Amino acid sequence: MRKLIEFQNIVKSFNDSLVLKGINLSIHENEFVTLLGPSGCGKTTLLRILGGFISQNEGHVYFDDIEISNVPPYKREINTVFQRYALFPHMNVFDNVAFGLRIKKQDKNTIEQKVKKMLKLVNLEGYEDRPVTLLSGGQQQRVAIARALVNEPMVLLLDEPLGALDLKLRKEMQIELKKIQQEVGITFIYVTHDQEEALTMSDTIVVMNAGEIQQIGTPTDIYNEPENRFVADFIGESNILEGVMLEDYKVKFDDQVFECIDYGFEDNLEVDIVLRPEDIDIVPIEMGRIKGVIKSSLFKGVHFEVVVETPYREWIIHTTDKVEVDKEVGLHFFPEDIHIMYKMGTY
Amino acid sequence: MKGYASLVKPYILWMSLFIVVPMLLIVLYAFTEHGNALMAFRFTLDNFMRFFDPVFIKVLFKSLEVAIITTVLCIIIGYPIAYIISNTSERTQTLLILLITLPMWINMLVRTYAWISILSDGGILNSIFEFFGLAPIKMMYTDFAVMLGMVYNFLPFMIISIYTVLAKLDRALIHASHDLGANPIQTFLRIVLPLSMPGVISGITLVFLPAVSTFVIPKFLGGGQYMLIGNLIENQFITVGEWNFGSAISLIMAVIIMGSMILTRKIDRDASDTASVEGGKLW
Ligand SMILES: Nc1ncnc2c1ncn2[C@@H]1O[C@H](COP(=O)(O)OP(=O)(O)OP(=O)(O)O)[C@@H](O)[C@H]1O
Ligand SMILES: [Mg+2]
Numbered sequence A: 001m002r003k004l005i006e007f008q009n010i011v012k013s014f015n016d017s018l019v020l021k022g023i024n025l026s027i028h029e030n031e032f033v034t035l036l037g038p039s040g041c042g043k044t045t046l047l048r049i050l051g052g053f054i055s056q057n058e059g060h061v062y063f064d065d066i067e068i069s070n071v072p073p074y075k076r077e078i079n080t081v082f083q084r085y086a087l088f089p090h091m092n093v094f095d096n097v098a099f100g101l102r103i104k105k106q107d108k109n110t111i112e113q114k115v116k117k118m119l120k121l122v123n124l125e126g127y128e129d130r131p132v133t134l135l136s137g138g139q140q141q142r143v144a145i146a147r148a149l150v151n152e153p154m155v156l157l158l159d160e161p162l163g164a165l166d167l168k169l170r171k172e173m174q175i176e177l178k179k180i181q182q183e184v185g186i187t188f189i190y191v192t193h194d195q196e197e198a199l200t201m202s203d204t205i206v207v208m209n210a211g212e213i214q215q216i217g218t219p220t221d222i223y224n225e226p227e228n229r230f231v232a233d234f235i236g237e238s239n240i241l242e243g244v245m246l247e248d249y250k251v252k253f254d255d256q257v258f259e260c261i262d263y264g265f266e267d268n269l270e271v272d273i274v275l276r277p278e279d280i281d282i283v284p285i286e287m288g289r290i291k292g293v294i295k296s297s298l299f300k301g302v303h304f305e306v307v308v309e310t311p312y313r314e315w316i317i318h319t320t321d322k323v324e325v326d327k328e329v330g331l332h333f334f335p336e337d338i339h340i341m342y343k344m345g346t347y
Numbered sequence B: 001m002k003g004y005a006s007l008v009k010p011y012i013l014w015m016s017l018f019i020v021v022p023m024l025l026i027v028l029y030a031f032t033e034h035g036n037a038l039m040a041f042r043f044t045l046d047n048f049m050r051f052f053d054p055v056f057i058k059v060l061f062k063s064l065e066v067a068i069i070t071t072v073l074c075i076i077i078g079y080p081i082a083y084i085i086s087n088t089s090e091r092t093q094t095l096l097i098l099l100i101t102l103p104m105w106i107n108m109l110v111r112t113y114a115w116i117s118i119l120s121d122g123g124i125l126n127s128i129f130e131f132f133g134l135a136p137i138k139m140m141y142t143d144f145a146v147m148l149g150m151v152y153n154f155l156p157f158m159i160i161s162i163y164t165v166l167a168k169l170d171r172a173l174i175h176a177s178h179d180l181g182a183n184p185i186q187t188f189l190r191i192v193l194p195l196s197m198p199g200v201i202s203g204i205t206l207v208f209l210p211a212v213s214t215f216v217i218p219k220f221l222g223g224g225q226y227m228l229i230g231n232l233i234e235n236q237f238i239t240v241g242e243w244n245f246g247s248a249i250s251l252i253m254a255v256i257i258m259g260s261m262i263l264t265r266k267i268d269r270d271a272s273d274t275a276s277v278e279g280g281k282l283w
Helices: A043-051 A093-103 A108-121 A137-149 A167-185 A195-201 A219-224 A229-234 B002-030 B046-051 B054-086 B090-105 B108-119 B124-131 B143-168 B171-179 B184-213 B216-222 B229-240 B243-271
Strands: A003-014 A017-028 A032-036 A058-063 A078-081 A155-159 A187-192 A204-209 A212-217 A239-247 A250-253 A256-259 A269-275 A281-283 A290-299 A304-309 A314-319 A328-332 A339-342
Touching: A003 A043, A003 A187, A017 A043, A017 A058, A017 A187, A017 A212, A032 A043, A032 A195, A043 A078, A043 A155, A043 A187, A078 A137, A078 B171, A093 A108, A093 A137, A108 A137, A137 A155, A137 A167, A167 A195, A187 A195, A195 A219, A204 A219, A204 A229, A212 A219, A212 A229, A229 A239, A229 A269, A229 A339, A250 A269, A281 A314, A290 A314, B002 B243, B046 B054, B046 B243, B054 B090, B054 B143, B054 B184, B054 B229, B054 B243, B090 B143, B108 B124, B108 B143, B108 B216, B143 B184, B143 B216, B171 B184, B184 B229, B184 B243, B216 B229, B229 B243
Parallel strands: A032 A187, A032 A204, A078 A155, A155 A187
Antiparallel strands: A003 A017, A003 A058, A204 A212, A239 A250, A239 A269, A250 A256, A269 A339, A281 A328, A290 A304, A290 A328, A304 A314
């Protein structure tokens, strides 16, 4: 696929506080890219630079191989669903959604048709004449989505577009958005706090922390092969431990040596290790590689979240079997379940 | 909290003594015959009938004309100034607003006298003209002088009330408009201007009302011949001693002012349709 957008070493600071510390990122045509990271890590700032609302202190933004840093926002083929909606308070729902089409001087019938279709899509049929100020948060958010999407832009920036919706509506809108993105062939740059949303919808996930990209990869990459402790911790639940890579395929933690499938690290390097809760099995004590006592078991709908205490730590384990609290058990996992990562700042 | 309610009582008393009572007196004067003997008043509408004389009607129209031109000029000059101020950095905004409000701290009479010394035949402006070898221009006691004085006096009110609304305008709305392809001019016409109308409306109220009834400015910059409704009323009370007629004119003015206020409110409400801008919170 063709490369559409490229950020080159973007640096941005607001009154002396560094918010983006050299972002390098390429986004391809028709790609669904999700920016994921804790609050304040600079996701919105990056989108605002791409939209043209603020300018970077250093670095370049390319769109179709053309540097666009000096192109004003109204000339960029990008539309945005703003985090705080930014609906026009003096217009009703219809006029808000029709705004972009009217600017492009499309004829009245086309506008009417497109707006109606879009309102139907976001479940707001019949709301045309409502003043936007009287809508609920979730309804306003859907108007904001419709207002951006109706223009069929090449690139759509969505800053937590479903944050105000309830779970059911959110799931529906996720499916709708993904469908539109694939059918119309729009490049989506999507911001969310919801990691499940990120994992299910994205082609590529960009994990950010404190103005730096931690990892770029497919959802499975990010989940199964987190590059560092931060990513492992931020995506899904994990057991993260410290250990020493004795030599290739051999790692030591909790004073025990385990076989693993990772290699290419320096011998005796201190590393971080991830074990996903669903990869660990609870077995009879004599069959376990580690021994411990069950501290608690919590039903989570599909599985139980079990906490097992060993002299070194507490393990989180997901299992579908019911277990007895206070029982001594063994823990078992396979070499391929052990994922070795460089310690942060050493790679 | 309930105990504090009684604290308001002296205030109400004070208000009724010094605001309501004089107003009632004006109404009383307007509807009674000449004579200051309060005990022997007789009801009459003559005072109002007297006003419908071409001479007085002309004065009324002249006043309305001057007030309307003043208001329009204040909008035309004040809007761009307010817009520019609202787009500067926060510190500059505070400074500029301070500068604009500064003259308001000085008594209107003093400010008008200052204009006399600038505009008069031997005044500052004409001295400058003379210095450059230009013929002196007569500026005092002309329409120009009155308009200048009026606009100078009332412009700050217009600027402040438009600025207040523009400064509160959510920048995100302008971003959203640009995002949807509207250039700065389209954004101004479709977003900024309609959303700032409440500021313009309150500016109109703040300028038009005092402008229509002012008597200091026309008196000093327009001269004795320059008769606006405010001067007419002043004359009736102070020079002629026709309190009854003066009161009647005041009441007529009050009705006109109230009418125009209701009108502007209505235009404002129609313009902003059902979506009230005050209700424009985004949560
Ligand atoms: N205009 C601004 N002036 C000063 N600081 C700002 C400005 N905009 C953003 N920041 C700061 O930059 C940092 C990053 O903000 P940003 O809005 O990009 O975070 P975010 O990742 O979108 O967070 P969230 O998930 O909460 O929306 C924050 O610390 C924020 O306070
Ligand atoms: Mg944000």
